[in-house]
Amino acid sequence: MADVSLHGIAKSYGVTEILRDIDLTIDDGEFVVFVGPSGCGKSTLLRTIAGLENASAGELRIGGKRVNEMPPAERKIAMVFQSYALYPHMSVYKNMAFGLKFAKTNKADVDRRVRRAAEILKLSALLDRKPRELSGGQRQRVAIGRAIVREPSVFLFDEPLSNLDAALRVNTRLEIAKLHRELGATMIYVTHDQVEAMTLASKIVVMNQGRIEQVGAPLELYHNPRNLFVAGFIGSPRMNLIKGQVRSVSGGSVTLAFTGAETSVDVVPGTLRAGDEVTIGVRPEHMADAGANTIALEGRIDAVERLGEASYVYMKLASGDDVIVRSPGDVEAAPGGRYTAHLPGRALHVFNAAGQSVQFGK
Amino acid sequence: MRPNIRPGRIAVHIALVLYTILAIGPIALILINAFKTRRAIFSDPLGFPDARTFTTIGFDQVFTKSDFGLYFVNSLTVTVVSLGLIILIGAMAAWALTEYRFRGNTIIALYMAIGIMVPIRLGSVSILRMMVELNLVNTLTALVLVYVAQGLPLAILILGEFIQQIPRDLRDAARCDGVSEYRIFASIILPLITPAIATVAVFTMVPIWNDLWFPLILAPGDGKQTVTLGVQQFIGQYVTDWNAVLASLTLAIAPILVLYLLFSRYLVRGLTAGAVK
Amino acid sequence: MSDITASGVQPAESVSVRSRFPVHVAVFLAPALAIYTLFSIYPLIDTIRLSFYTGDESGARHFAGLANFYTLLTDPAWSGHFWNALRNNLVFFAVHMVVQNAIGLGLAMLLSLPRLTGGSVYRTLLFLPTMLSVVIIGFIWQLMLNPLWGIAEKILSAVGLGSFFGPWLGQETTALITISLISVWQFVGIPMMLIYAALLNIPDDLLDAAIVDGAGPFSVFWFVRLPLILPTLGVVSILTFVANFNAFDLIYAIKGALAGPNFSTDILGTFFYRTFFGYQLQVGSPTMGATVATAMLIIILLGVLIYLFGVQRRLQRHTF
Numbered sequence: 017m018a019d020v021s022l023h024g025i026a027k028s029y030g031v032t033e034i035l036r037d038i039d040l041t042i043d044d045g046e047f048v049v050f051v052g053p054s055g056c057g058k059s060t061l062l063r064t065i066a067g068l069e070n071a072s073a074g075e076l077r078i079g080g081k082r083v084n085e086m087p088p089a090e091r092k093i094a095m096v097f098q099s100y101a102l103y104p105h106m107s108v109y110k111n112m113a114f115g116l117k118f119a120k121t122n123k124a125d126v127d128r129r130v131r132r133a134a135e136i137l138k139l140s141a142l143l144d145r146k147p148r149e150l151s152g153g154q155r156q157r158v159a160i161g162r163a164i165v166r167e168p169s170v171f172l173f174d175e176p177l178s179n180l181d182a183a184l185r186v187n188t189r190l191e192i193a194k195l196h197r198e199l200g201a202t203m204i205y206v207t208h209d210q211v212e213a214m215t216l217a218s219k220i221v222v223m224n225q226g227r228i229e230q231v232g233a234p235l236e237l238y239h240n241p242r243n244l245f246v247a248g249f250i251g252s253p254r255m256n257l258i259k260g261q262v263r264s265v266s267g268g269s270v271t272l273a274f275t276g277a278e279t280s281v282d283v284v285p286g287t288l289r290a291g292d293e294v295t296i297g298v299r300p301e302h303m304a305d306a307g308a309n310t311i312a313l314e315g316r317i318d319a320v321e322r323l324g325e326a327s328y329v330y331m332k333l334a335s336g337d338d339v340i341v342r343s344p345g346d347v348e349a350a351p352g353g354r355y356t357a358h359l360p361g362r363a364l365h366v367f368n369a370a371g372q373s374v375q376f377g378k
Numbered sequence: 379m380r381p382n383i384r385p386g387r388i389a390v391h392i393a394l395v396l397y398t399i400l401a402i403g404p405i406a407l408i409l410i411n412a413f414k415t416r417r418a419i420f421s422d423p424l425g426f427p428d429a430r431t432f433t434t435i436g437f438d439q440v441f442t443k444s445d446f447g448l449y450f451v452n453s454l455t456v457t458v459v460s461l462g463l464i465i466l467i468g469a470m471a472a473w474a475l476t477e478y479r480f481r482g483n484t485i486i487a488l489y490m491a492i493g494i495m496v497p498i499r500l501g502s503v504s505i506l507r508m509m510v511e512l513n514l515v516n517t518l519t520a521l522v523l524v525y526v527a528q529g530l531p532l533a534i535l536i537l538g539e540f541i542q543q544i545p546r547d548l549r550d551a552a553r554c555d556g557v558s559e560y561r562i563f564a565s566i567i568l569p570l571i572t573p574a575i576a577t578v579a580v581f582t583m584v585p586i587w588n589d590l591w592f593p594l595i596l597a598p599g600d601g602k603q604t605v606t607l608g609v610q611q612f613i614g615q616y617v618t619d620w621n622a623v624l625a626s627l628t629l630a631i632a633p634i635l636v637l638y639l640l641f642s643r644y645l646v647r648g649l650t651a652g653a654v655k
Numbered sequence: 656m657s658d659i660t661a662s663g664v665q666p667a668e669s670v671s672v673r674s675r676f677p678v679h680v681a682v683f684l685a686p687a688l689a690i691y692t693l694f695s696i697y698p699l700i701d702t703i704r705l706s707f708y709t710g711d712e713s714g715a716r717h718f719a720g721l722a723n724f725y726t727l728l729t730d731p732a733w734s735g736h737f738w739n740a741l742r743n744n745l746v747f748f749a750v751h752m753v754v755q756n757a758i759g760l761g762l763a764m765l766l767s768l769p770r771l772t773g774g775s776v777y778r779t780l781l782f783l784p785t786m787l788s789v790v791i792i793g794f795i796w797q798l799m800l801n802p803l804w805g806i807a808e809k810i811l812s813a814v815g816l817g818s819f820f821g822p823w824l825g826q827e828t829t830a831l832i833t834i835s836l837i838s839v840w841q842f843v844g845i846p847m848m849l850i851y852a853a854l855l856n857i858p859d860d861l862l863d864a865a866i867v868d869g870a871g872p873f874s875v876f877w878f879v880r881l882p883l884i885l886p887t888l889g890v891v892s893i894l895t896f897v898a899n900f901n902a903f904d905l906i907y908a909i910k911g912a913l914a915g916p917n918f919s920t921d922i923l924g925t926f927f928y929r930t931f932f933g934y935q936l937q938v939g940s941p942t943m944g945a946t947v948a949t950a951m952l953i954i955i956l957l958g959v960l961i962y963l964f965g966v967q968r969r970l971q972r973h974t975f
Contacts, residue, residue, distance in 0.1 A: 063863075068863050068866065094867065103865075104973040118869030118871075390771070394777050397762065401784055402780050405783065405787070407806065470686065470687065471684050474680050475684075495959050496952065496955065500702060500948040503941050504699075527694035527695040559679040590790050590903070590908070609790065627794055631787060634786055634787055639779070
């Protein structure tokens with residue numbers, strides 16, 4: 017078991033910077049998810065930790081030891097690839113035992129480890145099959161099994177569920193979570209799917225354009241996004257964003273004007289001045305109910321998505337802002353009709369013109 | 379980049395450059411020496427021709443003592459006509475075999491595939507007999523017929539795989555519009571297979587242009603020689619005339635060299651694509 | 656192969672939908688079938704038929720059963736040449752299998768290195784000799800190795816191997832190997848390209864997985880890449896086999912139909928040519944020529960069958 021720490025990790029190909037100044041500490045036994053849009057550098061970061069890419073700068077430590085110069089096999093890591101990367105010419109057994117061959121593990125030990133992993137993953141009956149004779153879900157489990165037999169300190173997963181169909185994905189997600197509980201190993205998991213990130217992670221790392229935008233527990237990111245990017249990325253459907261302006265400031269409280277209404281919000285003192293442009297963020301589920309301090313916002317309905325337990329009402333406000341309201345499942349609404357969203361006094365997120373939260377750290 | 383298996387790139391390039399020199403050095407030497415005087419060919423074979431050693435006497439010899447221009451036209455005619463027929467006839471057959479399910483479909487496909495593995499050369503005794511009976515000895519027609527028969531199997535295989543990749547909807551849409559099968563082939567399929575022609579060309583054109591066996595057996599005289607045979611006969615006759623030998627080789631190499639360097643991208647792509655299937 | 660049995664079943668359901676053998680299908684197939692049958696399949700069959708006949712001076716032909724084959728394999732005037740040609744042909748093939756495939760594999764490995772600068776230039780140049788006529792290549796090397804010109808000797812001396820040089824093409828002991836190597840030199844581009852394409856086809860993830868598993872460069876090659884390109888090596892081998900047992904042009908260009916010195920470079924192709932057309936005082940014989948051709952056909956078919964049923968079945972093609 018081991019912790020992982022990254023100090024000032026950077027990676028560039030020629031002039032293209034893939035990763036810049038990544039600082040991150042992952043504690044022993046944590047389940048960390050790197051999440052971000054495609055091309056944000058999350059896979060490159062994972063491959064750098066694995067040793068498949070060399071960092072251009074910075075220091076990488078696993079279990080307290082500097083591993084920058086170490087080949088992947090010596091880093092005590094195991095990786096599960098998006099394509100599973102099973103050796104097509106080897107049986108399931110040989111696929112799992114392949115890495116142990118180079119670790120000079122004795123035969124009996126190899127056999128014991130492979131059979132144990134197969135048992136955990138319900139692969140015992142399939143050990144003699146070739147990968148092409150397996151279903152997608154079974155291949156996925158073999159790929160995980162190959163990682164388990166190495167008994168690594170750190171598991172690395174590179175979008176392992178993206179090739180599975182929706183039903184299988186939920187199942188496997190639960191299995192991976194269970195595996196984490198049972199093995200207690202450090203796991204680093206890359207995905208572009210924020211639902212996977214929210215459900216699996218003990219700590220989420222949101223990445224964008226080669227940088228870390230925010231690190232935190234799932235609900236922490238959900239409730240206190242540090243900036244507009246994180247606010248928009250975490251949560252589905254995404255957070256509503258409405259343009260506004262600072263009317264007046266009095267200490268830690270500012271009055272904001274937007275779409276014909278006004279409200280007061282607590283912010284970190286000194287972060288906003290009167291006249292500043294701001295973006296107000298509010299999650300769809302906070303806009304359905306009228307209450308004591310809510311502000312009613314009228315608009316025209318563009319579309320209604322009915323999910324059963326809830327209905328998403330897509331509407332356009334008089335100001336021109338588009339918002340989504342998570343309403344009760346049986347709400348009466350139809351495209352073209354009028355609808356009223358209710359802006360709560362609390363649960364408002366305020367971002368300055370640079371997109372940074374002005375409430376963060378308060 | 380995989381840092382841990384990264385070999386010394388310089389060593390890799392040294393190995394590749396050395397082998398490249400081995401691969402094209404001999405050809406380059408022939409081309410260089412073809413333009414030198416006999417004395418220079420022997421005294422300084424590795425040197426480039428300069429003002430003192432430059433001569434085209436070899437080429438003059440080739441053109442006065444042989445019908446090189448004619449051989450070239452013969453080769454060109456045989457190759458182009460054969461390739462054209464192989465593509466047209468081959469595409470028709472490939473289309474029929476891939477598009478329609480009918481009794482005997484698979485058997486015909488297997489029958490056509492025999493020719494990929496069994497060299498038609500082995501039937502030469504009977505081919506010559508037939509050509510004598512048909513009065514086609516020493517004609518380019520004989521060569522074209524044999525080369526078409528030889529090239530068809532592979533062409534049908536390659537074109538068939540290519541036609542299979544043309545979306546079915548395209549043909550079915552035409553059928554819904556009441557277009558006849560012939561028109562579908564002529565106005566939809568033929569234009570769409572043009573990219574495959576490069577691949578077919580690699581596998582059929584080059585062997586035809588370079589062949590010695592059938593010209594030697596079927597059309598060895600009467601001014602019907604191809605370049606390959608013509609050069610072979612010429613060198614056999616003037617083997618001691620180094621200038622003429624080198625010039626004739628250069629003349630045989632040059633057109634292929636130019637075409638190859640112009641189109642190598644397509645040829646190489648065709649070859650690698652053919653392997654991927 | 657299983658398609659044959661399937662074809663008996665398939666039409667049953669499609670017959671009702673479409674006519675049994677539509678006219679347009681016949682039109683599309685007819686030209687190819689006609690030319691191919693007439694100038695490829697018929698001559699092959701006719702050649703086999705002819706091998707069972709003998710001709711006399713008047714030109715009349717008599718059915719002779721297996722007499723020609725008996726002559727070919729046992730008559731001292733024939734069998735010595737036949738076995739010699741077969742043996743030489745096997746040597747010719749063995750040199751190709753070992754040297755050509757090894758060099759082709761090596762070059763393909765180098766060319767498939769990620770982000771190799773100038774890769775396409777190397778590929779183009781290395782493949783160049785393959786494009787030229789065998790005859791031209793034969794003459795080029797005849798000149799290169801000609802002691803009179805002495806260029807090969809000069810180059811060898813430059814790297815300190817001058818004393819090693821000899822009239823390789825003229826010596827009975829070295830001529831066949833030399834010619835085989837010339838052929839290898841020309842055709843190494845084909846295995847190189849096919850293997851290169853196969854290597855590119857292996858997903859990077861698989862190689863990464865092997866590295867994470869602790870495999871070094873050699874182990875990655877031996878345990879992962881090599882097994883995955885085996886089917887391609889199989890294809891290369893059978894292509895080489897058919898081409899080698901059908902070769903003629905190179906030896907005819909360098910050594911003539913007599914495949915000297917003292918038949919040391921005689922292979923089945925040149926033997927077939929001499930038998931059919933005659934040489935020096937020996938009169939050519941179409942029926943004996945057909946017999947030799949049939950023998951070659953049997954050898955090639957044997958090779959192909961061994962490949963199809965012995966080798967190819969074991970080489971699982973992998974899709975990634």
